[in-house]
Amino acid sequence: MDNPVLDVALQEEALATKSDQAIVVLSGNPNVSTTETDALEINENIVDLDEKEPEHPLNWPLWRKWSIISCTALMFMLVNLGTITIVPAVPRVLEEFHVTNELHSTLLVSIWELGEVFGPFLVGPLSEIYGRMPVYHVGNILFILCLTGGALSTNMSTLIAFRFLCGLFVCSVTLGPSIVGDLFRKED
Structure with missing residues (x-):
């Protein structure tokens, strides 16, 4: 996999379950981080444009x-x-x-x-x-x-x-x- 990214379904599932299992984010995306309990948090204030988009x-x-x-x-x-x-x-x-x-x-x-x-x-x-x-x-x-x-x-x-x-x-x-x-x- 060239650029593994945590998909939206996994983000929603992690937020819904707030499980104690470790969630590994391989993308390095600043919009996604893990807390001390390893539950996923999404920062909605950050605009993350794909480098291929014309607005970038x-x-x-x-x-x-x-x-x-x-x-x-x-x-x-x-x-x-x-x-x-x-x-x-x-x-x-x-x-x-x-x-x-x-x-x-x-x-x-x-x-x-x-x-x-x-x-x-x-x-x-x-x-x-x-x-x-x-x-x-x-x-x-x-x-x-x-x-x-x-x-x-x-x-x-x-x-x-x-x-x-x-x-x-x-x-x-x-x-x-x-x-x-x-x-x-x-x-x-």
């Missing part, structure tokens, strides 16, 4: 894959520009908000990176639970709202807080490699 991202046409990669790369570039574009404006921002403390100028530039440190701990697991696209879109919307909040800030503390949140919601940096991995096989 690995089977999408190349133009679709590359358009997704291009949009992700463009967002990655724009995010990195957002990190450093404030550097030439720091003296003017300090003057605008009547701030003389040098710590504020350092925070203004570096706080974004601190947000990027904590963002993956939030974005990565959420993308595994809810999917890449919803988390990517919500993160980008929150990112744009935080950019707008930063632009409308009336004091230095608010601007620094919004720059931290911008770094936190930068999803393209965190999800980019996962998106590429979802679209292409290792051989590609």
